[in-house]
């Protein structure tokens with residue numbers, strides 16, 4: 120068994136009051152409760168404030184490029200499907216720079232857990248609009264306000280039959296912890312979009328703003344009904360649902376791949392002598 | 403005996419099938435074979451050709467004189483009739499081409515009628531043509547029939563019978579009707595191996611224990627993915643068609659991080675998308691092998707043609723400073739062994755290696771007695787299982803004498819593997835301080851570089867041992883330069899200097915090639931590009947400047963005749 124201390128990492132360099140602190144704490148609590156030791160999982164992160172996340176816990180870490188968490192995480196799963204693989208990205212990272220990968224990770228249904236720290240802003244680069252910034256938000260780079268429609272990750276996920284789509288709120292740690300555990304225990308690709316107040320650059324979507332709007336999805340709700348899920352996914356504004364929006368049990372990419380049916384790729388030996396037979400095919 | 407055959411036609415007419423089959427018949431007959439192709443970027447129509455040269459002596463390039471043209475379209479006659487040798491013959495089907503040629507070098511063979519009559523379907527017309535070529539050459543049909551049997555095994559006895567009958571009909575017709583045929587193929591000997599450059603790279607990867615290949619299709623690199631995908635099950639390899647080349651390189655790095663040997667490949671346009679990922683490999687010291695298949699650029703250029711214009715791109719690709727290896731095989735054999743060497747050195751030094759090739763090498767088939775698996779190196783440099791678990795502590799980027807830190811496989815032990823694209827400390831965590839930065843650059847770059855340099859083999863020299871004229875080149879021009887030198891050696895003291903291990907630039911301690919160059923009267927750098935990228939690299943690395951250059955940048959490979967012509971102009 121592991122205790123909280125086992126996950127203690129470097130000292131965070133986030134701004135005081137940042138929503139990321141609560142996500143960090145909640146994540147560690149969830150791992151302790153799940154009993155997943157630090158060496159049993161890998162966090163793949165991108166670049167941004169969210170991207171620094173794995174340094175602040177203890178785990179195998181691949182802190183790669185801005186936008187590229189999902190291809191890396193996908194391949195880690197293909198090479199070693201015994202490794203719990205979690206991708207941590209910012210909203211810019213994942214929905215902007217790496218948007219193409221998100222679409223295809225959902226299609227593949229690779230068993231990766233994607234946690235998006237969605238502060239609806241570019242934090243690390245000091246406050247430009249992100250794909251989830253709300254229409255009209257004025258920033259230094261968008262002096263006339265954001266023209267583009269806000270990306271809706273939940274609707275996108277339902278449309279692409281993503282096998283698990285949920286929204287959490289950094290200000291509701293207890294609920295978020297449940298979602299993190301559900302995502303990890305789910306078999307298949309899981310998108311968990313976490314509303315994360317940015318106290319420095321996002322003056323619209325504040326703790327207060329979120330608190331007035333978010334509500335925990337009612338227990339009767341059936342996340343396996345795709346049409347209902349799409350309706351739920353479209354809710355945004357005065358009321359914002361948090362919880363599991365959509366879930367299915369599609370086969371995972373790993374399950375479909377015959378090459379790794381009996382053992383993870385990384386455990387499979389290589390025998391050069393086999394080449395003798397292959398060489399004969401060239402005669 | 404030294405014959406050349408050209409099969410010409412529109413895309414989709416099956417020239418590839420005829421060419422592949424004939425080349426296989428010749429290599430199985432024990433002849434030395436060289437094939438190359440010329441095709442347009444389209445699936446139907448246009449004009450393409452497949453050229454085969456075979457001989458009882460080694461061959462390493464195509465020649466301009468053609469002995470048998472198989473004309474499946476009118477264009478084949480229009481464009482290639484002038485290439486016929488003194489004894490050359492064009493075979494065609496007058497009903498198919500709707501034209502009749504009375505000249506003695508034309509032989510009208512009713513491919514379609516014979517196919518319908520003997521094989522029961524016009525689909526068999528290409529089999530008729532293949533049989534006819536062998537008939538003209540005075541060769542037996544046994545090998546072709548064996549190939550037919552094998553190819554159509556799954557389609558059933560009837561299809562095999564029909565194709566056999568079609569092949570025999572073509573053969574008989576040619577034997578009876580080709581009055582002017584004066585070909586005589588040499589007696590067959592021990593079968594040879596026939597392999598194109600692109601499959602040699604794929605085979606080299608498999609022989610190196612590559613377990614993961616991610617790529618996005620792009621000519622001329624797609625063949626590597628095709629070849630490895632065909633072996634996925636047998637060897638336990640995962641081939642993933644990525645959503646784009648950015649994903650492909652990042653996937654390769656993820657797989658390598660997780661503990662398996664990984665590779666990706668593309669052409670210039672896709673390689674451009676990988677540039678940031680290659681830099682990430684440099685920073686995180688993750689081994690990865692990248693195949694870069696050159697085709698004429700800029701942008702989409704000539705998608706199916708050939709050029710050697712991405713050397714600078716490979717040399718200078720990616721931001722920041724880090725060591726890399728660049729190999730440029732000149733033959734399928736070199737492609738096989740150098741792919742293995744790329745894996746070996748990438749793993750040993752934890753760096754990216756680039757195998758740069760081009761469409762010409764990709765598509766060209768060469769024959770060999772065989773490849774020697776005892777020359778393949780396979781050392782697992784990763785720390786795994788118990789050996790890893792027994793370490794008292796682990797730092798992924800620990801400072802060492804060689805700059806190479808232990809490469810642990812995550813998951814199996816309690817040790818954590820932490821890597822970061824930010825500058826980092828020995829543990830892999832983000833740092834900002836100048837002191838660590840300097841130490842890390844020393845480790846990644848300055849400590850490793852001299853060790854990597856020692857692994858690099860010098861260029862090969864072929865021909866006169868004390869040459870007055872040296873023709874130098876890199877990559878796919880090897881075969882053409884060699885044949886040109888062979889021919890010119892009757893009157894000239896000439897040698898070929900060929901570079902296949904390009905970067906780090908080969909040192910002179912094993913072979914002082916600079917002295918060879920300086921002692922020559924004339925040195926000519928031959929490159930399939932407009933600006934002489936290799937000549938410039940040579941000058942930058944060694945201070946030596948070639949005194950002449952021959953550049954071709956029309957999207958076509960050099961031919962022996964064109965190269966000899968240009969050399970003759972320079973030495974006159």
Ligand SMILES: Cc1ncc(C[n+]2csc(CCOP(=O)(O)OP(=O)(O)O)c2C)c(N)n1
Pocket residue numbers: 166167168169170185208209210211212213236238240241242243244249
């Ligand atoms: C290829 C590339 N483009 C741009 C950047 C600069 N950059 C770093 S983080 C970032 C955006 C950060 O926003 P987000 O992903 O939402 O993360 P946050 O900081 O808000 O957590 C940008 C544009 C980069 N590092 N790499």
Ligand SMILES: [Mg+2]
Pocket residue numbers: 167209210211236237238239240241242249
């Ligand atoms: Mg953000």
